[in-house]
Amino acid sequence: MSETTLAAVPRAGRRRLRLSGPTAGAAIALGVLVGANALLTPNFASAGNLWNVLLQVSTVLLVAVGMTLVISTGGVDLSVGSVMAIAGAVAATTLDRGIPVAIAAGLGAAAVVGLLNGVLIARFRIQPIVVTLATLIGGRGIAQVLSNDGELVPIDNPSFEFLGKGHLGPFPTQVVVAIVAVALGAFLLRATPFGRYVLAAGGNPAAARLAGVPVWRTIITVYVLSALLAGMAGLVEAAKLGASDAAKIGLNVELDAIAAVVVGGTALAGGRATVFGTVIGALIMQVIATSFNMLLVPYAWSLALKAGIILFAVYLQRPRRV
Amino acid sequence: MSADASVATTDAPFLRMEGITKRFSGVTALDGVDFALVPGEVHALVGENGAGKSTLVKIMTGAYRRDGGEMWVEGRPAGFATPADAQAAGVVAVHQEIHILGFRTVAENVFLGREPRRWGVIDWRRMNDDTARLMAELGLDLDPRAALGTLSTARQQMVAIARGVSLGAKVLVLDEPTSSLAEREVAILYALIRRLQAQGTAIVYISHRFDELYAVCDRVTVLRDGKLVGTRALAGLERLDLVCQMLGKSREEMQAGDAGFAPDAPASADEPLLHADGLRRGTRLRGVNVEVRRGEIVGLAGLLGSGRTETARALFGADPAEGGSIRLKGKAIEPRSPDDGIAAGIAFLSEDRKAEGIIPELSVGENLTLAALPTLTRFGIVSRAKQQALVERYMTRLGIKASSSQQKIRELSGGNQQKVLLARWLCTDPELLIVDEPTRGIDIGARGEIQALVNELAAGGMGVLMISSDLEELVEGSSRVVVLRDGEDVARLARGEVTQDSIIRAMAGGSATAAVASAVTPASASDEPSAPAAEVGA
Structure with a gap:
């Protein structure tokens, strides 16, 4: 229909793939890290180890994709770790009724928490950090109540465990799940009205409302999506572990996810998002952890380096002055 | 029209700048500009957007460092590295957007x-x-x-x-000081300026409103494209000449060009497009009746707090009416949200471009299509091709100046941002266009373009409701004017009756002072429940 227009102007879609600003910085940092490790860390560049990095990053990545959406509305979702625990606990306790029921129940429970977050934030105008802090605390409690006061609920079901341990062709199942989530997140942000509304609601909610953007619905949807992705991560973790450990699953994952999002270049103030950047951010964190582990450097040192990288990433994002 | 660069002054200047030059990554923002401030003068600084006003002021107040030229304060060479340095030397800026806690x-x-x-x-x-x-x-x-x-x-x-x-402060820079003030408050500001002037403070006054310039300023410095056009006494300088200097055009061109709206757009005689009856909401709207016909531009006048913006927001559904009825094309509607308003065929260009208009981090194209996204979506996916075609069409039609449709809207000038926002509404194909202060804070060139566009839209059969506190704009641009006071419509001025005088009379309602006070009171009462009697007054 408009071939000429297409030829004449660069397509808008390309722009977000172009590396610029903080995301470019993160990509370079990742390149340097991988390069240095390939040279200096024995066995780092082996196929087995690279798969290992991907395996370990996949749950954080699932959560971080949702977190990217949430943060680009100007919010934050601290409850993701607890939602993982709830989803794992619900799935483990309903597994005797079949895998579809368990997965649906686990994700459903997660969605309920997300809906609660979204409604309290969008409709009752309570600050996201407060709402999700409450569901972080309460959710962990509920997860433990659901699993007989925090006992380990064993999962003895190879089909379910496939989610965490199996392979689809050469790819570990959980890596495939994470890749699908990343693709979905990027697609939503770039190609759908919903994605545009997320950025509009985060960039200037008052203007978005006047332009007819369904701001409430968008924000509620974002928190539900974040919870669903966290729920999925919870199922994967439980499958990997072969049990639902309500006290441990997803503990502190919100911090890793937020770090990945921030390092990747999504603006904390909202209005700007990059799922691609989040992937890079998550990979940076994981490569540091893995390589330090392989070099037998104490874990504590890798935490210190991560902290430095987070600060540097935020420093790069600071508002520029002329 | 040559630059008579200086006016003989008896006083030695408090602050003097000579040959000031400033470049931003290769682009020259200021090119050898001279400027001098005498104690006790109010000095207007005018120019179109991009003329270099704010750059000059920022150098003066220490926010930017100059790349070339000299500056003296009280005869001593000066160069401010930070705003704090400038403040210490007595040069203080009071900005358009007030930075406060x-x-x-x-x-x-x-x-x-x-x-x-x-x-x-x-x-x-x-x-x-x-x-x-x-x-x-x-x-x-x-x-x-x-x-x-x-x-x-x-x-x-x-x-x-x-x-x-x-x-x-020996030098106060006031940047668009009246942009958010009601008329009565402007008078208070003027009184304050006079008082400071009498104390020997020099004031740099930046404004787009000519009435103000002539009311308070002694001298005017005109900048264009980063260059000094001239400095001269304002008294005896004709407005038209001033505009010509700003635009770099000759008088003949200005008179030939059509500034303002054409008031004689044909209005159809059949049933009104919009018929709002007795709109009420809280204490701000206490029964407003408005009618708009196709092809007509109805001006909505009134002082701040008279319910102008509230009427617009009620019609659009942004702040729904609590009472009264709205009929659009003969059909009763009850907009409870902007969504409803848009669905009914109403568009609303808000008065606050920054707070309620642009999404700063999104591109020009994304901002432009925000309200029309559903029409560009198929199977849940935004069609890039359709979007691009739409964006190109409106960018061309409205003459939006941007490096590309991908440029972030926050990087555009105010006039171009306003055009993008107007385009956002035009691509929803509205039948009723409500514009709230459409040309506030916009340079004269863009202002004329926007006025001409609104005019053209009305001629094409759209109904337009235009809120403006610029009486000139109302008189020149409206087919009819409805005047609000205290949340009620108090006068309808038909074509021929619309003059600045008649509008002011209606806004004031007999005794001017009494009406002004009563129109302002509800606003200030709700602003300040604790101190309703605290009047800002001399």
Whole structure:
């Protein structure tokens, strides 16, 4: 229909793939890290180890994709770790009724928490950090109540465990799940009205409302999506572990996810998002952890380096002055 | 029209700038500009967007460093590295968007960063007393203990100016000081300016409104494209000449070009497009009736707080009416949200471009298509091709100047942002277009373009409701004018009856002062529940 227009102007879609600003910085940092490790860390560049990095990053990545959406509305979702625990606990306790029921129940429970977050934030105008802090605390409690006061609920079901341990062709199942989530997140942000509304609601909610953007619905949807992705991560973790450990699953994952999002270049103030950047951010964190582990450097040192990288990433994002 | 660069002044200038040059990554923003300020003068600084006004002011106040040229303060060479340096030398800027701490008190804002101390802690009593004394000196009746955020914008601005005065300012830069003030508040600002002037303070006054310039300024410096056009006394300078200097056009061109709206757009005689009856909402709207026909531009006049914007927001559904009825194309509608308004065929261009218009981080294209996204979506996916075609069409039609449709909207000038927002609404194909202060804070060129466009839309059969506090704009641009006072419509002026005089009379309603007071009171009462009697007045 408009071939000429297409030829004449660069397509808008390309722009977000172009590396610029903080995301470019993160990509370079990742390149340097991988390069240095390939040279200096024995066995780092082996196929087995690279798969290992991907395996370990996949749950954080699932959560971080949702977190990217949430943060680009100007919010934050601290409850993701607890939602993982709830989803794992619900799935483990309903597994005797079949895998579809368990997965649906686990994700459903997660969605309920997300809906609660979204409604309290969008409709009752309570600050996201407060709402999700409450569901972080309460959710962990509920997860433990659901699993007989925090006992380990064993999962003895190879089909379910496939989610965490199996392979689809050469790819570990959980890596495939994470890749699908990343693709979905990027697609939503770039190609759908919903994605545009997320950025509009985060960039200037008052203007978005006047332009007819369904701001409430968008924000509620974002928190539900974040919870669903966290729920999925919870199922994967439980499958990997072969049990639902309500006290441990997803503990502190919100911090890793937020770090990945921030390092990747999504603006904390909202209005700007990059799922691609989040992937890079998550990979940076994981490569540091893995390589330090392989070099037998104490874990504590890798935490210190991560902290430095987070600060540097935020420093790069600071508002520029002329 | 040659630049008669200086006017003989008896006083030695307090501040003098010569050959000031500033470049931003290769682009020259200021090119050898001379500027001088004499104590006790009000000096207008005018020019279109991009002329270099704000760059010059920022160099003057230490926000930017100059790349070339010389500057003297009280005859001594000066160069400010930071705004604090400039303040120390007595050069203070009071910006258009006032930078304040809303939760802190008037006194805390005035003394921010230099609080009087006693035994190492803040001496609250002295701070409040000093502030009270300062306000009294300036003829302002403001409670030093009131939280600044609870005051009206006008009073916040007074506080900002008072802060400048207490910093010992010899030069005050007022950037669009009246852009958020009601007429009565403008009078208070003028009184304050006169008082400061009498004390020997030099004032740099930046404004797009000519009435103001002629009312308060002594001299005017015109900049165009980063170059000095000239400095001269304002008295005896014809408006048309001033406009010509700003635009770099000859008088003949200006007279030939059509500035303003064409008032004689044909209005159809059949049933009105919009018929709103007895709109009510809280204390702000107490029964407003408005009619708009196809092809007609109806002006909505009134003082601040008279219910103009509230009427628009009620019609659009942004702040729904609590009573009354709205009929659009003969059909009763009840917009409860902007969504409803849009669905009914109403578009609303808000008065606050920054707070309620642009999404700063999104591109021009994304901003432009925001309201029309559903029509560009198929199977849940936004069609890039359709979007691009739409964006190109409107960018061309409205003459939007941007490096590309991918440029972030925050990087555009105010006039171009406004055009993008207007385009956002045009691509929803509205039948009724409500524009609230469509040309506020926009340079003259873009202003003419927007007025011509609104005109063209009405000629094409759209109904337009135009809110403006610029009487000239109302008189030139409207087919009819409805005047609001105190939340009610008090006059409808038919074509032929619309003059600045008739509008002012209707706004004032007999005794001008009484009407002004009554129109302002509800606004200030709700702004300040704690101190309803605290009038900002001399």
